[in-house]
Amino acid sequence: MSALRFDISRTCNQSNARTGCVTTPHGSFHTPAFMPVGTKATVKGLLPETVADTGSEILLSNTYHLMLRPGSDLVARQGGLHKFMNWDKPILTDSGGFQVFSLTDIRDIDDHGVTFRSHIDGSEQRLTPERSIEVHNRLGADIIMAFDDCPPASEEHANVASGMGTAKRHAVKAGSYDDRNRIAAERTIRWLERSIRAHARPNDQALFPIVQGGTDLELRTWCANAVSQFDQPGFAIGGVAVGEGHEKLVEVVNHTAPLLPTDKPRYLMGVGYERDIVAAVRAGVDMFDCVLPTRNGRNANAFTPTGPVRLRNAKYRDDTGPIDPTCDCLACRGYSRAYIRHLFAADEMLGPILVSIHNIRHFQRLMLDIRHAIRDDAWSLLRSKWPVIDI
């Protein structure tokens, strides 16, 4: 019995895109899917029922953060992550690889694992593939990510990195970047073998390997072929959206996605903006996650099909219209731009809450329209409804 089933209902005639459904022990989600981020076992500011009302069918949470606080043992004693956070639909937990390399002071890294200082209290912590899987097993998410050596962005990329969670502090000089990248990719495969061996709940938790390799397409090929040797229920592309820009991202994804098994879901980690998602779907990617909807929402920046709306702007002071007149979300059905601007001016929690709801719904509406485009070969309609894709 497998932890995961993937049914493809339609493959695009014009691209590698496909639409379908992934079934887990906690129910199904439609693909291509967008997963809101609930780092610390909560999507910031939103009740789970409110998240579900945005059309979200699966959430992402982080082993790194939960391992440090409140601890995976505590979550296990509470009946697991689903019960702890009151979300009975599918959950995916990230391995901690990315967070260890982007948030902490690394003390030591070798083939056995990583020693680092907690970003919360500075305490020394150690993560190995075995320990990461143990945490995953205790949390009980439906999809769990293999612990990877997540190479820092090159200095060049880190410098242009957008606010999407970058590895600036560990950026390495261009000269040593290729070496570090290759070491990371090879180590990721060795760690994958150990993760699969250590996995104690393969029947109810689907372990996804991660392809690394940075922007080195040859290394991506090697890594994609290596992970594909393992008969895992799904596969991920990591190490993108770290500042390399849209063109490079698309190049890497166009190259890598088709190298992964066709009959398994493909997950592009940490992506991203609307046009990144559409390009990746056309390359054959099925799953996405990103902090942008909630992070930008907390800063009064709303996504719309025609581009961002900065709700703190004085021009919305008297605006009786909704954030986005085309949107059907709870925020757009009941509240004016002027009211939301007032909430931010008055430092009221409801401002971040309403814009987060809108932004998540924005991405779920995009995914709905993407699925329709795949089903009906209606890509030009998608582009006309979502000008932001071509911006």
Added chain:
Amino acid sequence: MSALRFDISRTCNQSNARTGCVTTPHGSFHTPAFMPVGTKATVKGLLPETVADTGSEILLSNTYHLMLRPGSDLVARQGGLHKFMNWDKPILTDSGGFQVFSLTDIRDIDDHGVTFRSHIDGSEQRLTPERSIEVHNRLGADIIMAFDDCPPASEEHANVASGMGTAKRHAVKAGSYDDRNRIAAERTIRWLERSIRAHARPNDQALFPIVQGGTDLELRTWCANAVSQFDQPGFAIGGVAVGEGHEKLVEVVNHTAPLLPTDKPRYLMGVGYERDIVAAVRAGVDMFDCVLPTRNGRNANAFTPTGPVRLRNAKYRDDTGPIDPTCDCLACRGYSRAYIRHLFAADEMLGPILVSIHNIRHFQRLMLDIRHAIRDDAWSLLRSKWPVIDI
């Protein structure tokens, strides 16, 4: 046509308590009623539908805050306060009297009005009875409070004031307290006459006079008789819960409430704790408001029938039980004490949100049980279900 109808369905045999229903242009609410506070046109952190789900049927908001930001003209252009904040049930707006005297630097006060500095930007502002009513009329709440000269607590009271919003900064020495108190009471009546004359929407906004007089029962008698001369649709008792303590509060309310017209709703402003509310209901009070549920909720302090639960306490670290096993609120139905403690430790918004929901529901459940106690003469059952009343 009157802005308000009050139907008493049952009067208690053992006390002055009564239960009934108040009907406004935006629907009805059952009495005795508890109004959550939405100072800046939002109950902090909660969607209006979530507030409604707690059983709340009427909200309180503040002309003082809304006049300063975003401004009553803006709210009027947005279609009024109900539409602005997406709450189509009854709203009561406070006059600003209490806020001017407790939050601002008073520059000048005389019979015509008050000049003060805004607590937001220090700008000079002026409030008179006419200006207060103009703001009320623009906001469009169903019940509006007359602008009163709200005497500061005596130094003695201010020093023992709990966190319920006190007038500490303007506390006056005991010697001058009686004089200041009498001037305030008399001025409040002169201002009431002007407020009634200035009121432009008497058919859809019910203007409630406020009885002042501090802890001086003779002055309370004079003031209650004076306001009762006006044929207004409801009456309020102000100037309590400013640090005078439970015994004094009960003494003032027991004395004052019966002096107000029996056939009109009586509102005790800014009260309070459970035992204060029960005592006041028995004195004949029908309406209450208080910031405690949301303010304490944001600080992880939960109300329960057996007393407060401080959810940051280490003893709840592994507690799988709900905040209050007797509670039917959204928070108690889905989340453990350990999870809520984790949310506060991780500084996650959902912590304040969940405890605010619980605390508001706690007070609404108390009001439900109080109405049942009145209907069925079941006060001893109420006391056994709510030990906190006798604490």
